[in-house]
Amino acid sequence: MSSLVLVAIGFTAFFLGYKFYSKYVSLKLFEIQKSITTPSHAIQDGVDYYPTKKHILFGHHFTSIAGAAPIIGPCVAAYWGWLPAILWILIGTVFMGAVHDLGALVVSVKERGRSIADIASSVINKRVRLMFLIFVLLLVWLVLAVFAMAIADLFVSVPTSVIPINVQIIIALVVGVLLNKKNINNLFLSLGSVVLLYFFVWVGSNNPITLSNTASTADLKNMWIVLLFIYSSIASLLPVWVLLQPRDYINSHQLLIGLALLFLGVIITQPIVSAPAVRPLSDSNVPSLFPLLFVTIACGAISGFHGLVASGTTSKQLDNLSEARMVGYGGMLGEGTLALISTIAAVAGISLVGETILPSNGYIDDLDWSKYYSAWEHASGNKAAAFVLGGGALLKSLGIPESFANTLMAVFVVSFAATTLDTATRIQRFILNEFGKASNVHFLSNKYLATLIAVIPAILMAFWNIDDPSSGVSKQAGWILWPIFGASNQMLAALTLMVLTLYFWKKKKLVLPLLIPMIILMIITFSALTINAISFYGVNNTLFTLSIMLILLIVWMLFEGLNKMLHIKNSA
Numbered sequence: 001m002s003s004l005v006l007v008a009i010g011f012t013a014f015f016l017g018y019k020f021y022s023k024y025v026s027l028k029l030f031e032i033q034k035s036i037t038t039p040s041h042a043i044q045d046g047v048d049y050y051p052t053k054k055h056i057l058f059g060h061h062f063t064s065i066a067g068a069a070p071i072i073g074p075c076v077a078a079y080w081g082w083l084p085a086i087l088w089i090l091i092g093t094v095f096m097g098a099v100h101d102l103g104a105l106v107v108s109v110k111e112r113g114r115s116i117a118d119i120a121s122s123v124i125n126k127r128v129r130l131m132f133l134i135f136v137l138l139l140v141w142l143v144l145a146v147f148a149m150a151i152a153d154l155f156v157s158v159p160t161s162v163i164p165i166n167v168q169i170i171i172a173l174v175v176g177v178l179l180n181k182k183n184i185n186n187l188f189l190s191l192g193s194v195v196l197l198y199f200f201v202w203v204g205s206n207n208p209i210t211l212s213n214t215a216s217t218a219d220l221k222n223m224w225i226v227l228l229f230i231y232s233s234i235a236s237l238l239p240v241w242v243l244l245q246p247r248d249y250i251n252s253h254q255l256l257i258g259l260a261l262l263f264l265g266v267i268i269t270q271p272i273v274s275a276p277a278v279r280p281l282s283d284s285n286v287p288s289l290f291p292l293l294f295v296t297i298a299c300g301a302i303s304g305f306h307g308l309v310a311s312g313t314t315s316k317q318l319d320n321l322s323e324a325r326m327v328g329y330g331g332m333l334g335e336g337t338l339a340l341i342s343t344i345a346a347v348a349g350i351s352l353v354g355e356t357i358l359p360s361n362g363y364i365d366d367l368d369w370s371k372y373y374s375a376w377e378h379a380s381g382n383k384a385a386a387f388v389l390g391g392g393a394l395l396k397s398l399g400i401p402e403s404f405a406n407t408l409m410a411v412f413v414v415s416f417a418a419t420t421l422d423t424a425t426r427i428q429r430f431i432l433n434e435f436g437k438a439s440n441v442h443f444l445s446n447k448y449l450a451t452l453i454a455v456i457p458a459i460l461m462a463f464w465n466i467d468d469p470s471s472g473v474s475k476q477a478g479w480i481l482w483p484i485f486g487a488s489n490q491m492l493a494a495l496t497l498m499v500l501t502l503y504f505w506k507k508k509k510l511v512l513p514l515l516i517p518m519i520i521l522m523i524i525t526f527s528a529l530t531i532n533a534i535s536f537y538g539v540n541n542t543l544f545t546l547s548i549m550l551i552l553l554i555v556w557m558l559f560e561g562l563n564k565m566l567h568i569k570n571s572a
Contacts (some may be wrong), residue, residue, distance in 0.1 A: 001273045003266050003348040006086060010340040014333045017094035022329040025099055025513050029504060030106045036321045039113035043316075047239045048426075049113065052317040054326060056179070059252030060245055060423075061314045061331040065101070065306045066255065067420030068150050068384060068413055069299035070339040073486075075386040077296045078346035078369070079379035080289050083277040085343050088294060092301025093336030096517040100493055101306045102328035103500040103514060108311035109318055115311045116496050118434050123502045124564045126438070131557050132495065133435045135550070136308065139492060140428045142485045143305060144232075144458035147421045149476055150383075151414050152224035156217060157359070158388070158410035159208035160403070164200040165414050169231075171196055172247035179249075180241045194253045198408075205407040225462050228421060229455045236426040236451055240317060244422055251415045255338070258412050262341045265394030266349075274369040275347035287376050291527040295486035300339025302521065304492025305424075306332065312427040342387050346372075349390025352397070356389055358382050384413055428454035467540060484547060487528035491554055494521035498561045505568055522558070529554075 026032045040051040052060070077085045104116055111119050117136055121129030155162055175193050235243050279286060299305065310328060318324060346369075353367040360381030364371050372386060373379050388409040395405035429450045436444025444450050464477040497518035501511045533547035 003271050003273055003344050006082070006273070006340070006344055006348075007263060007266055010086070010090060010337070013090045013094055014336060017098065018329060018333055021094060022098065022102070022325055025102065026325045026329075029509055029511070029513060030103060030324075031509075032106065032321050032324055036110065038109055038318050038321060039315060040317050040319060043113065046241075048313070048430075049316045050240050051319040052240075052245060054319065054323040056245055056249050057314065057317050057319070057323070058327050058331060059250075060240075060248035060317065061309065061327050062334045063248045063251040063255060063416055063419045064309045064313065064423040065299065065303070065331060065420075066335045066338050066416050067147060067299065068417040069303070070297075070335050071342045071387045071413055071416075072150075072384045073297040073300050074339045074342040075346045075382070075384055076379050077293050078275060078343060078386065079279065079373045079376060080286075080293055081276045081278040082273055082343065082347040084289060084293050085297060085347075086340070088297055089300050089336055089339045089343065092297075093332060093339075095513075096521070097302035097306070097336070097493075098329040098332035099513055099517065100302055100497055100500075101310050101332045102324060104307035104496055105310040105315055105318070105324050105328040106321070107500060107503055108315035109321055109324065113311075113316045115430060115434060116307050116499055117431065119311070119503070120499045121438075123499050123506070124560050128557055128560045130435075130438050131553055131560075133431060133438060135488075135492065135495075135553055135557070136431055137428070137435065138550075139304070139485065139488050140308070140424055140431065140454075141457045141461060142481055142488075143424050144229075144421065144428065144455065145461035145477075146479070146481075146485065147417050147424070148225050148228045148232075148458065149221070149462050149479065151228055151417050151421070152221040154384075154410055154414050154417075155224050156220050158407065159210045160204045160206075160407040161410040161414055162209035163204035163207060164197060164407070164411050165418065167200045168197055168247065168250065168415065169243070172243055172250055175250065176242045176246035179246060190249070190253050193250050194257065197250065197254065197411075201408055201411055202404055204411075205401075205403045222463065225459065228418075229459055232421045232425040233451050233455050235422045236429055236454075237447065240313070244313075244426070245317075247422070248419055251419055254412070254415060255334070258408070259337060259341060261398060261400075262345070262391055262394050265397050266341075266344060269352065269394065269397045271344075271348040271352055271394075273348045274351045275373070279373075285376060288531075291487075291524045291531070294524045295490050295528045297339065298486050298489050299335060300342070301336070302490065302493050302517070304489045304494075304496055307493065307496040308427050308431075309423055312430050313423055341391070345390030345394065346386035349394050350386050352393035353389045358385055388413065425451065425454055466542065480543065481546075484529070484532055484543070484550070487525050487532060488550055490521055491525040491529070491550075494518050494525060495554070495557060495561075497521065498558070502561065502564055502568065505565070526551075526554075 040049050043049045074085055117132040120132045171193050350372055351368045355365045356367050357363050360378040391409045392405040396402050432444045432450040432453055461477050465474045466477050466480055467474055497514050501514040505511050529551050536544035536547055
């Protein structure tokens with residue numbers, strides 16, 4: 001089967017979803033009205049609350065949610081074949097993820113920029129608010145640790161990406177000043193910044209920064225992790241217009257151009273899908289497709305982290321509520337598109353590569369799906385390599401030199417991972433502020449102390465080595481905890497949908513577009529968390545205890561939500 005078929009199916013589903021379903025939920029459920037005064041105007045402070053043009057805010061939201069996860073997840077999930085991955089991406093994005101993101105954004109805007117955790121206190125009770133905040137704190141610390149490790153790994157494995165990624169920060173600072181302080185044409189500025197970035201991609205592709213003569217690989221990764229957290233701490237304290245918005249603005253253009261080039265490569269080369277529709281169940285040691293697939297592809301279908309971004313930073317910058325549909329629903333469609341091309345790169349693009357060296361497989365003389373995904377350990381160990389190699393091969397088919405193409409793909413991944421790191425650090429500061437108010441810990445209201453507390457546990461998690469239960473090999477804790485994160489992230493989406501369901505049920509709205517995804521996700525995530533807990537039992541007591549604590553915390557929140565639901569029903 002030609003990969004063009006997958007492109008056509010994906011684009012059709014996303015177009016129809018935005019044109020019809022997003023319009024339906026926007027008008028009938030969320031009641032988007034122009035007359036509402038948004039928090040960016042009502043609480044404008046020039047730092048976090050700042051009215052922003054919709055195309056710039058779209059760039060921020062899009063690139064903040066489109067980190068490395070919608071690339072890594074589909075690349076790993078292609079292990080089960082192309083059909084389950086494609087179906088989950090399309091159905092999940094249109095009917096679940098985009099509705100979740102839009103709902104979180106709209107409700108936060110209507111509630112003066114409050115986070116979903118804070119809104120839960122009004123919708124359910126104050127106990128749920130505190131539990132929600134604890135759950136989110138743990139989740140975001142893990143996000144920060146994993147994304148910092150992922151970027152550090154790419155800096156070491158693809159040293160040609162170091163120069164363009166770091167120069168991008170300087171470009172973003174200049175763009176931020178010009179966008180907000182000078183009367184500069186936005187289109188001219190956008191094109192100029194992207195051209196400049198691509199120039200430094202070329203510079204970087206010819207000048208790798210390895211530092212291999214002065215430090216070991218492990219020491220080099222640790223150095224990058226520390227530097228990344230120093231950067232994200234500073235970035236999270238700056239006004240949003242200084243670095244956050246312009247960097248995301250540049251990245252959104254980079255993403256759109258990159259996606260256009262990748263899909264153009266598919267159109268020109270029309271690579272054949274070498275993966276089976278569904279991996280034969282007779283294969284030995286095949287992990288269970290349910291529920292593992294649905295938590296492996298999280299951000300490419302639905303992600304609880306998106307609700308944190310929507311209610312944490314995006315809601316504070318939205319100029320007009322009528323723009324929420326484009327930013328919230330449209331942003332998730334953009335991420336679904338990224339997940340779609342990541343899947344195509346994994347199931348078809350890698351067959352164009354030829355000889356290569358993979359992190360888990362070693363040297364391969366002629367790469368294809370069967371060799372890349374010969375074992376689950378290879379699929380999970382290679383992470384985003386299928387996207388970098390397969391995407392690079394698609395770009396190479398357009399006449400782009402191989403070195404430049406591979407560097408561009410690496411910059412592609414690192415840029416969005418770094419954006420997520422910036423945003424997550426700022427969000428964690430907001431959450432710590434809210435946790436301080438909820439628990440009467442007053443020093444957490446200090447933004448500098450809150451930022452410090454936001455990053456220190458994540459750094460420790462990145463440096464902490466524990467034994468992998470599956471192999472017994474010592475690895476960084478963040479990678480070992482990643483399966484727990486995947487399930488917890490989806491459960492956060494389910495809990496957010498629960499809060500949104502109760503919020504609109506009180507207003508006597510038809511809540512099925514929220515309730516049905518909530519029930520599906522709860523079944524998936526409870527199954528995944530239970531399987532994780534069982535796998536850790538008797539092997540790693542720390543991970544087993546953490547899994548049980550998360551399960552108990554979730555059960556308590558669900559009990560409180562169900563109790564509130566019954567109360568609303570009985571009082572109606």
